[in-house]
Amino acid sequence: MPINDSQIILPNNTRKASVAHPYVMPPLTRLRIQQSFRNAKPIIGRKILKRASTLRNELKIFVNNLNNETTNKLEENIFRLVVNCVANVDFPSKVASNSFAFGEFFAQFCIFGFRPDFFSTIADAMVAECVRQDGGAQKR
Template sequence: MSALSAANLVNNRRRSRSLCAQQLKNDCQAVANSQGVVPTIPTSTSNSRRSSNGVLPSLTRLRIVQCFKSAKPTLGQLILKRACSLRSDIKMFISYLPEEKVEELATDIYNFITNCVNNIEDPDKIGDISIHFGEMHAQLCNLGFRPEFFSTIADATIAECVKLDGGAHKRCETLLAWSQLMAVMFSSVRDGYYAQIRAQRRSSLPQHRQNLLKQASIENRNSSFENDA
């Protein structure tokens, strides 16, 4: 094959991928318009996810439930693995954890998604479950967890859950459905996380003051002892 032919082949493939991506975007927009919702396509930013009002269209709920029937407990591990591949600092965070803690995180993610799907008809329940999930992760701050990780975990969850569909529906429709659910879930996850962080800081203030008073008392006693001497 000549160099010119090879270059043309590469350019054709690039154009094909570009057209496919544009078609997927157009299809998602069309589906969103037909359902009367604002599309939430998976990105690494949180602003788009916060546009959801917590109420999912009935067709979206049905598609998610049907899709999740093929989910297995190993889904949490797959999500963590994908998150590590998407973000190097998540990979570093995971590498410092004991193996049993990593398994616990994977199980928590699977249970989190399962509980939300099982309660998909109840937005308030999903909110409570998500807030609790965020509160749990506030305990990991001392181990290196950062709130920016949530957006990557959400993206990884969308990608792995879309694969569960196995082509039963149009990919853009499945992608849109899971994106909308993640918007609802991870908005409340962040709320729970930051609320718990604030609570931890408030509870630590009295102890900090007490330590300062003890230190001042010791210094005063030492000073008095030196003066008496």
């Protein structure tokens, strides 16, 4: 189900007005994020999944029980989610749609032991790997 920008609720409980607030984040922050991922390689999906597996033993068991082809698909989907979110950072509805599709993709793995609470571990690993991708090149 697609989400439009008028359905996005901002932290202060106000609805996003596309005209009044054209950007979700300051332009400098957006630029830093986009520049950090200009040269991102698909291997970041593997690194994120590997880091997530080290953070949570149940996730490690789940990943270890998958065949290589399926693991590669998971890594590819993680990479695509990060790249699509960075590319659409100014469009919350597109980020939400990409995230929803990402969740739908993982739903098929519930019969193999995937649990929805693994998403928080994957998100933590994404943040850690994204900071690592940046290499601390951006000053605060």
